[in-house]
Amino acid sequence: MTADASAFTTDFAADFPSDEASWRRAAEAALKGRPLDPVVNAKLVDGVAFEAIRPRAPVRAIAGRPAGARWSALARMDLADIADANAQVLEDLTNGSSGVALVLTPDGLGARKIDALDAALEGVMLDLVTTVVETEPLGGAQAAALVAALVEQRGHAPQDVSVLFGLDLVRDALLAGSAADPASVADALKTLNGLGFSSPVLLLDGRVAHEAGASEAQELAGVLAAAVEHVRTLAAHGLDPKTVLDASAIALAADGDQFATIAKLRAARLLWAALRREFGLADAPLHIHAETSRRMLTLDDSQTNIVRSTIAAFAVGVGGADSVMVLPYSFARGAADGDARRIARNVQSIVLEETNAYRVADPAAGAGAIEALTDALAEKAWGLFQEIEAEGGALAALTSGFWQAKIGETAKARGKLVATRRMPLVGVSEFPKADAAGAPTATSDRSGGGDGGGRSADFAALIEAFGKGESLGVDAGQPVGAPLATARLSEPFERIRHANEAASERPAAFLALVGPIARHAARAGFIRNLLAAGGFATPDGPADASAQQIADAFKASGAALAVICGADPDYQESGAAIAKALKASGATVWLAGRPKDGRDALEAAGVARFVAAGDDAIDILTEATTIASTVASTAKGGAA
Structure with missing residues (x-):
């Protein structure tokens, strides 16, 4: 017996209000007397307005990750034991990951020499994955040379290897209050380009400001200011703006505010194109690396972090990230176990395979609310960037304390929202689980330290030294200003x-x-x-x-x-x-x-x-x- 399909057809649209005025009346009735405007209209912590109900906008796809190109889903390598790290990364790459985040810090991967790094990456084909290098402050050039030495030892053609080497003068200053010698950064960039590496050498990092409490616009403004600081500083060492900007990628944080995160990544591409125009340069592809927010993670009832991270991963995928690092849900507690890493890996696999967001050039194009928020963030960020430049640039703004004060004001405002539970933290400030508390054992790998000591050598010599078994260390720094204090919202x-x-x-x-x-x-x-x-x-x-x-x-x-x-x-x-x-x-x-x-x-x-x-x-x-x-x-x- 075959049922008539029409018998099961319901015209759902017939029951939906046909115009905005009718819809608003229906929505207000559902709210039982509560006003509608506060529900659909909001402001970000720094006052940027977000109107959820807006008409469709003209479609203007923002050029970013090409349609149909999957973003690289990274596996985090931060286990100290080399054998454990190797086993974990191979499991990750076998089960959905397509890239590696090398955490070369004192409390991260215990690979301080080339033989140890080679062993940790045994079975990993560096020419088939995206590698992002995470280092301690002032250790960027050292870590970049170590990775370059491994590429050379394995016989890969540098142009076939995708590595974000992670050098950033401003990031070091934000974290440690000291900046690396610009000559060493310039030498690294020239040497790596000369060897044939075509992937970004500089990774302009907005995550540090985010973790210190910055707003979305402040995070973007800081990245722009860091870009100009590198152009300005490295010009004295023979590098022109095109070479510096072409060798740059940016890193942004992704939190549980889905629409703000989507708009932030889209605004980043608009701002980058505008910055290049200011230097008289044509538009060029920009690699955006995104990492799920550390400040949004909770120590208590940490499984709730899975939901936050899933929202964030979807948002950066829609926003156009090129590589994504989803932190394990237990990251705030310290080194993650296999289960937490598996879930972090599967979050990305589900977002990639189930949403198919990567197949579309710009999934948010034409969505009125997101388009408006994208433009508002870009405008706010550009204004803040101009304020930093008026202070003399990123490093000068840190030396004077201007930028730390700006971010501190925003962090204080957000802290008030958290304290009053207007920004609720599920599992902590709202619906706390009775048995979910835990001891705060984790320490951030974004702190200073290291077992090297103020070594200074030209970059080619560093690569050669690491190839001969030299141990990873850090360079001498130049004091800049007070570092930013980072904290999780739930603390x-x-x-x-x-x-x-x-x-x-x-x-x-x-x-x-x-x-x-x-x-x-x-x-x-x-x-x-x-x-x-x-x-x-x-x-x-x-x-x-x-x-x-x-x-x-x-x-x-x-x-x-x-x-x-x-x-x-x-x-x-x-x-x-x-x-x-x-x-x-x-x-x-x-x-x-x-x-x-x-x-x-x-x-x-x-x-x-x-x-x-x-x-x-x-x-x-x-x-x-x-x-x-x-x-x-x-x-x-x-x-x-």
Whole structure:
């Protein structure tokens, strides 16, 4: 029996509003009285506007990764043991990765000599993968020479090997407060070009500023300023703007803000083309390397990072990245195990194979909201770039502290959004998992250090020295300014939670439930979720009980803090009596919400703080911890 296909056909479009005005009325009805504009209109942290509902824009594909060209999905090589690193990279390359991120730092891959690097990359065909070199500050030229020596030892034609060598004067200054000798960078660029390498020698890195709290526009402006700084600085060593810019790639971070990340990569190509025009140069391909954001990763409930990283990987694929590094979900905890690496690898495989985004030249072209955000970011970034240039350029802006201050202001504004939970962190500030806390064991591989010491040699001699077994080190640096301080967004919450959960007696906050469950559940859930983010236990009092029964339950709980949770009408009826009874029992009394009526009476009865959505959660948790620790110290003193 064959069913008539038309019987199963539904005209879904017939039920959809046919014009914007009708759609807005339907959307407002679905929001049950909430205004629509704040839902569909927003601003990035630095004030760049994003309007989600915009008409279709004229299609203007931004030239980037060619249509049909897959981006390189990188495998991160950061295991210290050579045999383990080799086994891991071969597994990654066999199961979906198409490139390698060589982390040649003291706490990364333990390959300081050519034989060790050769062993770590045994079975890896360097002429078939994309290699991105990650180094410690002031170690760029040394690491580039080591990799070039390996290419030479293996007999590859340099022009057949795709290596992002990773040199960046400004990156070193951002991380270490010192910049490498421009002569060594110029020598490296000339030598590698002379040997026949055609892939980028300079990797202008926006990720450091991102990790320090920079906005999308600041990240882009910093990359532009770094490009001009290299043009300006290397000109004294015989390199013209075309040679420098043609030898440059850029690195950007990708976070869970999908549309901002897409727009950032698209804006980067517009800005790069504009920069080349300023130097009188024709447009040319730009390699964009993207890495999932480190600052968005959480230590607690780290599996939630899988979702963040998937969104970020999709965004940079749509945005046009040429190579992508998805960090393992457990990256904030330190070296990742095989399972975390497998998931990071599979995130890219799924994005590549299931979305087919790489098959389209510019998937976001014509999308009104993204096109507008692309242009807004480009305009904002260009203005910031001009401000840096007015300070004398990237290194001068770092020496004066101008750029650090600018990024610091943005980081502070973002920190306020995180603290007030207007920028929620799932698993940390929102819906914290009871057993997800962990010790902060990870250290960033973007710090200074190294086992070399201020060596200075011409680049060709370095390649020869590494070929003969010389050990990897760092060059001498020139002080520039204070380095940027990097941090993850979740750290303030995690710091409080870990301290409380490591305490000999876990702090608790008693929930005084007012009225039946239908009326107290919403605010009790809000307080329970908030305090759990700080590692507090939250024992419930009896529901719909008398003030004295609630006070007696508080005494039995052993808590120092009591939070009254209920509806405003119940607060007017019995809130003051409950607060008075709790205070008489020794409690510091808080109340959930900001009741419009009766506030004076509640304060007179003993309510010390009103806690509501939009308040600074870090401040609340810090005060709650102080209350609990003060009482605990007093109790210990009395027992002694």
